[in-house]
Amino acid sequence: MIGLEVYLAVIMLISLILYMLTGGADFGGGVWDLFAIGPRAKTQRDIIHHALAPIWEANHVWLIVIVVLLFVAFPVAFATIGTALHIPLTLMLIGIVLRGTAFVFRTYDDQSERVHLRWSRLFAIASIITPIMLGIALGAIASGTINADPETAIVDTDFVSSWLKPFPFAIGLFTLTICAMLAAVYLTLETDDVAIQEDFRLRALIATISVGVMACISFLLSTNGAPAIRAGLGNSYWSIPFHIVTGLIAILGIWSIWSRQFKLARIVIPIQVTLIILGWGFAQYPNLVAPNLTFSNTAAPDSVLKPVLIIILCGGILLIPAFWYLYKVFKGRSLTE
Amino acid sequence: MEDLLVARFQMAMSLGFHIIFACVGIAMPLLMVIAEGMWLKTGDNTYLTLAKRWSKGTAIMFAVGAVSGTVLSFELGLLWPTFMAYAGPIIGMPFSLEGLAFFIEAIFLGIYLYGWERVPRKIHWMSGIMVLLGGTFSGIFVVTANAWMNTPVGFSIVDGKVTDIDPIAAMLNPSSFTQALHMTLAAFMAVAFAVAGIHAYFLRREPQNQFHRKAFAIALCVGAIVSILQPISGDISAKRLAKYQPIKLAAMEGQWETVRGAPLRIGGIPDEDNEVTRYALEIPKALSFLANFDPNSEIMGLKDVPRENRPPVAIVHFAFQIMVACGIVMIVAGILGGWLAWRKKGIPTQEWYLKFITICSPLGFIAIEAGWTVTEVGRQPWIIYNIMKTKDAVTSMPNLIIPFIGFTILYLFLSVVVVILLRRQIFYE
Ligand code: HDD
Numbered sequence: 001m002i003g004l005e006v007y008l009a010v011i012m013l014i015s016l017i018l019y020m021l022t023g024g025a026d027f028g029g030g031v032w033d034l035f036a037i038g039p040r041a042k043t044q045r046d047i048i049h050h051a052l053a054p055i056w057e058a059n060h061v062w063l064i065v066i067v068v069l070l071f072v073a074f075p076v077a078f079a080t081i082g083t084a085l086h087i088p089l090t091l092m093l094i095g096i097v098l099r100g101t102a103f104v105f106r107t108y109d110d111q112s113e114r115v116h117l118r119w120s121r122l123f124a125i126a127s128i129i130t131p132i133m134l135g136i137a138l139g140a141i142a143s144g145t146i147n148a149d150p151e152t153a154i155v156d157t158d159f160v161s162s163w164l165k166p167f168p169f170a171i172g173l174f175t176l177t178i179c180a181m182l183a184a185v186y187l188t189l190e191t192d193d194v195a196i197q198e199d200f201r202l203r204a205l206i207a208t209i210s211v212g213v214m215a216c217i218s219f220l221l222s223t224n225g226a227p228a229i230r231a232g233l234g235n236s237y238w239s240i241p242f243h244i245v246t247g248l249i250a251i252l253g254i255w256s257i258w259s260r261q262f263k264l265a266r267i268v269i270p271i272q273v274t275l276i277i278l279g280w281g282f283a284q285y286p287n288l289v290a291p292n293l294t295f296s297n298t299a300a301p302d303s304v305l306k307p308v309l310i311i312i313l314c315g316g317i318l319l320i321p322a323f324w325y326l327y328k329v330f331k332g333r334s335l336t337e
Numbered sequence: 338m339e340d341l342l343v344a345r346f347q348m349a350m351s352l353g354f355h356i357i358f359a360c361v362g363i364a365m366p367l368l369m370v371i372a373e374g375m376w377l378k379t380g381d382n383t384y385l386t387l388a389k390r391w392s393k394g395t396a397i398m399f400a401v402g403a404v405s406g407t408v409l410s411f412e413l414g415l416l417w418p419t420f421m422a423y424a425g426p427i428i429g430m431p432f433s434l435e436g437l438a439f440f441i442e443a444i445f446l447g448i449y450l451y452g453w454e455r456v457p458r459k460i461h462w463m464s465g466i467m468v469l470l471g472g473t474f475s476g477i478f479v480v481t482a483n484a485w486m487n488t489p490v491g492f493s494i495v496d497g498k499v500t501d502i503d504p505i506a507a508m509l510n511p512s513s514f515t516q517a518l519h520m521t522l523a524a525f526m527a528v529a530f531a532v533a534g535i536h537a538y539f540l541r542r543e544p545q546n547q548f549h550r551k552a553f554a555i556a557l558c559v560g561a562i563v564s565i566l567q568p569i570s571g572d573i574s575a576k577r578l579a580k581y582q583p584i585k586l587a588a589m590e591g592q593w594e595t596v597r598g599a600p601l602r603i604g605g606i607p608d609e610d611n612e613v614t615r616y617a618l619e620i621p622k623a624l625s626f627l628a629n630f631d632p633n634s635e636i637m638g639l640k641d642v643p644r645e646n647r648p649p650v651a652i653v654h655f656a657f658q659i660m661v662a663c664g665i666v667m668i669v670a671g672i673l674g675g676w677l678a679w680r681k682k683g684i685p686t687q688e689w690y691l692k693f694i695t696i697c698s699p700l701g702f703i704a705i706e707a708g709w710t711v712t713e714v715g716r717q718p719w720i721i722y723n724i725m726k727t728k729d730a731v732t733s734m735p736n737l738i739i740p741f742i743g744f745t746i747l748y749l750f751l752s753v754v755v756v757i758l759l760r761r762q763i764f765y766e
Pocket residue numbers: 487512515516517519520522523524526527567568570571572574575578585660661663664665667700701702704705706707708709710711712715
């Protein structure tokens with residue numbers, strides 16, 4: 001019999017994947033806003049803006065879902081993370097606030113070039129800080145350095161040493177490159193202008209290669225930085241087939257961008273990202289906050305988990321058509337043609 | 338400063354900031370849906386312009402509401418980890434439902450704000466209704482979580498550990514209905530009066546402007562109706578307090594002694610050292626009557642609990658007076674407006690009345706901030722009433738003053754920008 005907490009863990013992992021694929025790409029949009037250079041810089045920024053405007057708030061809710069499920073279903077883990085990672089999470093929050101507000105302020109402030117550019121810069125810089133901090137937090141959680149007592153929720157921490165290390169920072173940059181890659185790939189389909197499409201193609205290629213580089217660096221650092229994850233990714237019965245599939249998908253991704261098969265890339269690249277997160281999830285399971293907190297020893301009782309699962313199920317039935325409609329209205333052209 | 342105090346300040350500041358934007362997120366969709374509905378019905382394009390103009394201002398407010406709300410969900414863990422480890426599963430139900438409501442709201446908001454030219458008219462209007470429902474229900478759900486902190490039920494404690502959690506009973510605790518009702522009405526009232534006030538200001542300059550006349554009429558109608566319901570709902574809240582949180586009620590009224598036939602105090606200065614309330618205008622037996630429908634019923638006084646378990650009396654008392662005073666002014670404005678409109682068979686645009694409504698525009702928000710101060714400060718020193726003290730819930734993180742200053746500067750900056758941008762929307766387009 002699988003415990004209810006496992007279903008919740010799976011739902012949280014799926015939410016994280018969806019957050020990366022949607023909200024993550026919105027952060028990536030900010031990266032390319034910052035690197036909008038050359039004669040078409042303004043057009044690039046406009047396209048990024050139009051792509052994000054109607055959907056970013058809905059995409060952002062995935063993060064809230066993850067946080068809420070964490071404190072409902074795994075309260076001790078939430079308390080532990082909030083304590084030990086207070087600093088990176090606070091910086092992430094500041095990033096989230098600045099990014100969201102700079103984005104709308106740009107739309108409604110004075111439309112002169114100077115003012116517009118100022119909000120753009122703020123939006124872009126905040127879009128870069130936020131995923132790095134998120135990655136640092138995830139890296140620290142994976143690294144096995146946060147010692148908490150599952151009974152009392154007391155954490156033994158100096159608030160700094162668990163995240164101020166090479167491995168969490170590598171994961172931070174890894175997360176950023178993933179966001180940038182997703183955004184560039186999606187953006188190739190947001191325009192009919194071939195020159196702009198070429199701009200984003202070039203960016204997609206650069207980002208895809210950076211993702212590969214950061215994946216290697218993270219894997220190497222994990223030997224010392226996150227031994228449990230390293231062991232999971234390296235020695236499990238599923239590790240060899242997993243690495244082969246991920247590698248093939250990555251190559252297919254690069255090839256599809258290279259050969260301008262952008263519709264194919266828009267399918268393959270998200271699959272690649274999904275596999276990366278799934279691999280991490282499997283390697284980390286059954287730990288939630290390594291080394292002491294597992295999904296089962298921090299889980300809330302079934303009397304709490306059951307109604308939450310029912311809400312998620314009913315919610316899913318309500319939300320899937322709603323999301324489908326949202327994306328159909330605003331992304332219809334690039335999805336179907 | 339002591340870290341506990343800073344944590345409390347940071348929580349209060351974040352909530353006090355968020356609530357303004359959250360109220361706009363609850364109530365503006367109603368005004369927009371009414372305006373758009375009138376357009377669909379009459380074909381008068383002024384209504385369409387109105388709905389579009391309102392939706393621009395709302396878009397700014399929404400974004401700030403969403404990001405400041407995200408900060409709050411994290412802050413529960415960043416500032417009060419012990420509280421959340423204890424209470425997270427018990428109040429998880431409303432928060433999960435709230436997550437669902439957010440999705441509904443955010444999805445349809447995207448369609449509403451950016452879909453004017455892309456979706457059929459009827460569907461666009463229905464999207465507005467969905468935003469309204471999503472916003473209202475997210476407010477209701479989160480307030481039930483707060484209500485649980487006031488009247489915690491739905492679990493038992495065995496050897497200091499929480500067991501037998503019944504999340505549905507926790508969500509439907511004795512304060513949920515009264516607080517959710519009062520808060521939802523408050524959101525509609527505050528926003529309706531603020532909007533009516535802005536358009537009243539313009540009507541004084543251009544009395545015949547159709548755009549402002551229609552906007553003023555819609556907002557005033559909503560505000561007037563709600564302002565009559567609000568004191569009734571406030572009275573229900575007070576009765577709930579008399580039963581479940583008598584000490585909070587005593588602090589609100591500056592009532593030190595436990596007596597039969599307690600008076601209602603207007604004004605007055607509670608003196609916490611000498612345990613008396615001075616200079617108040619006292620209406621004999623009115624408090625007992627309001628609290629229990631019996632002029633001779635017993636009201637518990639602050640002296641019944643040890644000093645360390647009393648909330649800061651002066652703050653709670655003053656905040657309560659401010660809320661009620663704002664409420665009374667708005668009721669007068671509402672009733673007067675209804676009477677003038679009935680006499681004139683039209684929109685009440687008398688110069689003096691417009692001036693009055695302009696002055697009323699911030700009162701609803703002031704009442705909301707004051708009301709939350711009553712509820713939250715009045716619950717002190719408890720974070721979970723009679724179960725966990727706030728000082729036992731705070732994080733072990735030192736130097737909380739740094740994030741507090743950081744967020745304060747950030748929110749001040751955002752407030753300034755929002756005001757500038759709203760002015761731009763209102764004045765120059
Ligand atoms: C437009 C805003 C507004 C107005 C005009 C009023 N209130 Fe209020 N009041 C609130 C906005 C509010 C609030 C901000 O929404 C609170 C805070 C917590 C809550 O549930 O509602 C609140 C709390 C609150 C409480 C404490 C409830 C608790 O601790 O659970 C009481 C007893 C009242 N109110 C009573 C009144 C009365 C008798 C009013 C008569 C005019 C009144 N309020 C007007």
